[in-house]
Amino acid sequence: MYIAGWGRSGTTIVDNIFNSYDNVFSTGELFYLWHRGLMIGRKCGCGVKFANCVTWRSILAAAFGDQLPDPAHVVELQKQTIRVRHTQSLADGVLSAEAQEYLDIYTKLYHAIAEVTGAKLIVDSSKVPSGAALLTRMPGTVPYLLHMVRDPRAVTHSWMRAAPPPEKRNGSTIVQSPTSSTVHWLARNAITERLTRAFPGRHARLRYEDFAADPQAAIEDLLDLAGVASADGPFVDANTVRLKPNHTIAGNPSRFRNGDIAVEADDRWVTEQRFGPRLTSTALAWPFLHRYGYRTRV
Numbered sequence: 383m384y385i386a387g388w389g390r391s392g393t394t395i396v397d398n399i400f401n402s403y404d405n406v407f408s409t410g411e412l413f414y415l416w417h418r419g420l421m422i423g424r425k426c427g428c429g430v431k432f433a434n435c436v437t438w439r440s441i442l443a444a445a446f447g448d449q450l451p452d453p454a455h456v457v458e459l460q461k462q463t464i465r466v467r468h469t470q471s472l473a474d475g476v477l478s479a480e481a482q483e484y485l486d487i488y489t490k491l492y493h494a495i496a497e498v499t500g501a502k503l504i505v506d507s508s509k510v511p512s513g514a515a516l517l518t519r520m521p522g523t524v525p526y527l528l529h530m531v532r533d534p535r536a537v538t539h540s541w542m543r544a545a546p547p548p549e550k551r552n553g554s555t556i557v558q559s560p561t562s563s564t565v566h567w568l569a570r571n572a573i574t575e576r577l578t579r580a581f582p583g584r585h586a587r588l589r590y591e592d593f594a595a596d597p598q599a600a601i602e603d604l605l606d607l608a609g610v611a612s613a614d615g616p617f618v619d620a621n622t623v624r625l626k627p628n629h630t631i632a633g634n635p636s637r638f639r640n641g642d643i644a645v646e647a648d649d650r651w652v653t654e655q656r657f658g659p660r661l662t663s664t665a666l667a668w669p670f671l672h673r674y675g676y677r678t679r680v
């Protein structure tokens with residue numbers, strides 16, 4: 383199950399909750415395995431440097447033996463052929479040699495994840511819709527698309543107060559302007575919606591706000607869609623979840639948390655957001671606000 387959408391939409395916590403069910407393994411943002419995992423050496427969700435994680439070492443060995451692709455080369459393939467603007471042609475066009483090479487790498491990777499972890503469902507929260515498009519061409523897998531959406535004003539507010547990830551405390555803080563965040567929000571959502579046609583009967587849209595209001599129901603509906611049993615899941619009560627340790631790549635710093643977590647809506651933007659950013663987000667996103675059931679007044 384591939385989670386697509388724009389950043390700050392709740393994908394990390396959803397991914398971590400999925401990982402806490404039996405027969406499910408969440409990869410985090412598998413798209414960034416090569417750059418953030420292998421080249422920069424960020425930490426796996428289990429807390430050790432990615433290259434030292436026993437689980438991922440086993441997966442990479444099962445996928446590639448001693449023929450691990452050069453991470454810099456895979457990143458170059460991503461830059462050339464797996465761009466967001468290529469999404470639709472990756473789903474229904476003729477694949478270039480580079481896209482085919484990339485697909486072959488990810489096919490080996492996905493099959494190795496299933497083999498090593500024993501999971502029936504792999505959850506990949508890469509968000510980039512072009513990665514989802516390619517899954518529809520992958521032999522031996524049944525792909526599902528989860529489109530996550532959040533009120534664009536909340537998303538803007540989150541980007542404006544973004545904290546650097548713990549392993550990057552001396553680096554620059556990732557911040558998006560209200561215009562940039564909302565333009566990306568519009569583009570990602572439009573492209574992801576169009577892509578749902580490549581996942582007949584195997585796609586769902588989840589609003590962050592609906593997830594936060596009833597997380598157990600939201601997650602278990604999605605497990606039902608994918609045909610994975612949700613009995614004896616990690617929910618202690620409807621809003622408290624016992625997170626297992628995970629092996630996720632990239633994503634929000636909250637991925638390092640485990641144990642009992644209360645899921646509650648982060649709606650700080652309602653009281654904290656200044657008028658200017660709120661007006662910018664509302665005006666730009668206006669055509670889609672109604673579509674997703676968000677209020678259209680500023």
Ligand SMILES: [Zn+2]
Binds near residue numbers: 430437630
């Ligand atoms: Zn790990």
